[in-house]
Amino acid sequence: MGENRVQLQVPVGNRDYTNAAVVIIGAGISGLCVAIDLLKKDYRNFVILEQGGGIGGTWRDNKYPGCCCDVWSHLYSYSFEPNPSWTREYSGQEEILQYLTGVAQKYELYRYVRFNTCVDSARWDDTTNKWKTTVSVLGGKDAEFGGGTYTITSDFVVSGVGQLNLPKFPDIAGINEFDGRLMHSARWDWSYNLQGKKVAIIGNGATAVQIVPEIAGKVDCLTVYQRTPNWVLPREDSPIPSWKRQIYQYVPYIQKRKRAKMMHFRESLFGSLVDPTSPGSEIMEGLCRQHLHTQLQNRPDLRDKLQPKYSLGCKRVLLTDDYYPVFLRDNVRLETGHIDRITTKGVVADGQEEAFDLIIMATGFRSVEFLHPIDVTGSAGRTLSSVWKDGGHALYGVTVEGIPNFGMLYGPNTNLAHNSLILMIEAQSKYIVALADKVLTARSLDGSLKISPKPLRVEEFNEQLQSSLSKTSFADPNCNSWFKLGESGKITNNWSDTVVAYQKVLSRVDWSDYDVAGTGADELKSSKITTVGRVVEESVVSDATIGLIVLSAVTVLAGILYRNTGRLSLL
Structure with a gap:
């Protein structure tokens, strides 16, 4: 043995x-x-x-x-x-x-x-x-x-x-006939120069909403082929300042506490995103509609195309702050017609052909x-x-x-x-x-x-x-x-x-x-x-309770110090 x-x-x-x-x-x-x-x-x-x-x-x-x-x-x-x-x-x-x-x-x-x-x-x-x-x-x-x-x-x-x-390519006739460049998002070629190119992106899911805002300002024109719109919430991303990073490094409990609160918050969203009958789901849909309306106030035509007609959560809910505004650019077009086929020159949708230099497949995985x-x-x-x-x-x-x-x-x-x-x-x-x-x-x-x-x-x-x-x-x-x-x-x-x-x-x-x-x-x-056991990370104690514990500890410590100071003065 x-x-x-x-x-x-x-x-x-x-x-x-x-x-x-x-x-x-x-x-x-x-x-x-x-x-x-x-x-x-x-x-x-x-x-x-x-x-x-x-x-x-x-x-x-x-x-x-x-x-x-x-x-x-x-x-x-x-x-x-x-x-x-x-x-x-x-x-x-x-x-x-x-x-x-x-x-x-x-x-x-x-x-x-x-x-x-x-x-x-x-x-x-x-x-x-x-x-x-x-x-x-x-x-x-x-x-x-x-x-x-x-x-x-x-x-x-x-x-x-x-x-x-494994990257998934859509079942579109002629996909291998395109004479230009065809690239899947999971196999991105950074040596390809986007500057001045006519580009199509097929797909409008989690990957596309990240790519589109990044390349819209670099390409000559961009057409986004959308099959089904998505529910979208604000991302509200922000940099973490160096002073916060130092706190996380030297006071690890603060970071651990932040992670616990994040997990607790995310867990609390389960019903809203998964149960279509929950009050939270209705509130979440309202937030999505508000986000869409706020970013495209004067474009009811775009809002209609980008508004889902299915239950929130059926498809992945997307987080982005800069996807919707891209469609206000002169060089970006949203195409919701059915893709008939891909030709040597480009894409045919609802009988209309458009030529491209590059076709991006943001079509996910198998x-x-x-x-x-x-x-x-x-x-x-x-x-x-x-x-x-x-x-x-x-x-x-x-x-x-x-x-x-x-x-x-x-x-x-x-x-x-x-x-x-x-x-x-x-x-x-x-x-x-x-x-x-x-x-x-x-x-x-x-x-x-x-x-x-x-x-x-x-x-x-x-x-x-x-x-x-x-x-x-x-x-x-x-x-x-x-x-x-x-x-x-x-x-x-x-x-x-x-x-x-x-x-x-x-x-x-x-x-x-x-x-x-x-x-x-x-x-x-x-x-x-x-x-086997598990790591218990969810927030089980409120900030107020932690604050009271800390305050009580400080009070007790102060009392001990005060008594000791009094004894020393008597000596």
């Missing part, structure tokens, strides 16, 4: 390059979080497989003009790694990437990452209770080692690829195709694609029936409309590492353990989940969104409750949810529960 335990504490080296205790797919926020949680348990025998050339995931891929987060910086960061140096309330892509790079450097994660490594397949071996993950090495020199393809044997596999990793195009095969040769033939689903969004010793972060039904995803990711990471810990403990005992969620429990959980989701704004039939699966309308991406509710669900592993077999299985079945 001692030798095997020591091996789990040693990073993978040259001699065991194709063997690891844990394989993590993706070096984004999720993958880094799992790696750190493994290190906290003194496990170092893992590898992180990253298809790109650097860490950061979606924050490395998306570097288009104006790219930034729509969650406050202090909330969109790991709870265990607060950053007192955020320069804005809503940070831009480069600053977020710098933060993630700093975290990776602090925890020395680069030694575990294999960059330019594409995962082709992951296959479970029922005989050995091991995963065989086959990868292709991208790039020149590295591909010369081992022919560019090799297979890693591991005890556990974790997917950190998330929902927003969000409902979780783990695509990785070929995952579980126990008894059952493929993940067959399990998900009717759409992605999982137990708590983390584990999948028939796919043993496997966990995923930001999986089916774990997306949010109201709060920071990192709050979800941290809970998922702790839960998955708790599962992996049992598997690795069995390995340290010269055995093996197989863990897989019970199909009946998965079915039960997802039936309850879909029942709850059917009553939310996400289910509004009057709009399509990346939360749903095609014609069926099944909501495959979003969670149905608050972050705190989700964290509580994942704060313990209930072994009655799982089929477990192998070394230590009987012990798990008898113990029934493994406590």
Whole structure:
């Protein structure tokens, strides 16, 4: 046992390059979080497989003009790694990437990452209770080692690829015939000179509302092709002055308190954004309409085109202060006609062709195709694609029936409309590492353990989940969104409750949810529960209460000092 335990504490080296205790797919926020949680348990025998050339995931891929987060910086960061140096309330892509790079450097994660490594397949071996993950090495020199393809044997596999990793191109006739430049927002080419160009942008979601204001002043003319308008709220971004940053650095409690209030506020918005019958939803719609009217007071024609006709929350509510005013510019036009096709010269909408130099696809990601195009095969040769033939689903969004010793972060039904995803990711990471810990403990005992969620429990959980989701704004039939699966309308991406509710669900592993077999299985079945715990960040004490506590402490301290001063004077 001692030798095997020591091996789990040693990073993978040259001699065991194709063997690891844990394989993590993706070096984004999720993958880094799992790696750190493994290190906290003194496990170092893992590898992180990253298809790109650097860490950061979606924050490395998306570097288009104006790219930034729509969650406050202090909330969109790991709870265990607060950053007192955020320069804005809503940070831009480069600053977020710098933060993630700093975290990776602090925890020395680069030694575990294999960059330019594409995962082709992951296959479970029922005989050995091991995963065989086959990868292709991208790039020149590295591909010369081992022919560019090799297979890693591991005890556990974790997917950190998330929902927003594969760019989605719209199904428009002639999309490959355009002679000009066609660019997806998630594959932005900064070497392309926008100056003086005629540009079309297809899409008007969260990405487009950031790009459009940034490039409108640079291009000769810009046409925005809108399919469905969005509900929009003011962003009210602002710089964080240096004196505040110094306070956060030297008095960490103040920053922690700010994060707690942010989380509490965001949680309080859940009903307004998800429940179409709530009074808060009506108030929120009113704020959106007011924002639209205020910014386009004298343009009822534009307001009519930009006003949604569906429930607030059905699609992602956007935050921006400068999108609407762009349409008051002479060189910007809003096009709401149906796109018929793309030609060699440009775009045809409602029979009218317009020529362009550049077409930007701000059309999002293949969000409902979780783990695509990785070929995952579980126990008894059952493929993940067959399990998900009717759409992605999982137990708590983390584990999948028939796919043993496997966990995923930001999986089916774990997306949010109201709060920071990192709050979800941290809970998922702790839960998955708790599962992996049992598997690795069995390995340290010269055995093996197989863990897989019970199909009946998965079915039960997802039936309850879909029942709850059917009553939310996400289910509004009057709009399509990346939360749903095609014609069926099944909501495959979003969670149905608050972050705190989700964290509580994942704060313990209930072994009655799982089929477990192998070394230590009987012990798990008898113990029934493994406590994982959760980070309690929400604001549970009001500012007034804290103020009274501080005032009372100061009063008591002053009384003590006064008494001591009196005694000294008598002496």
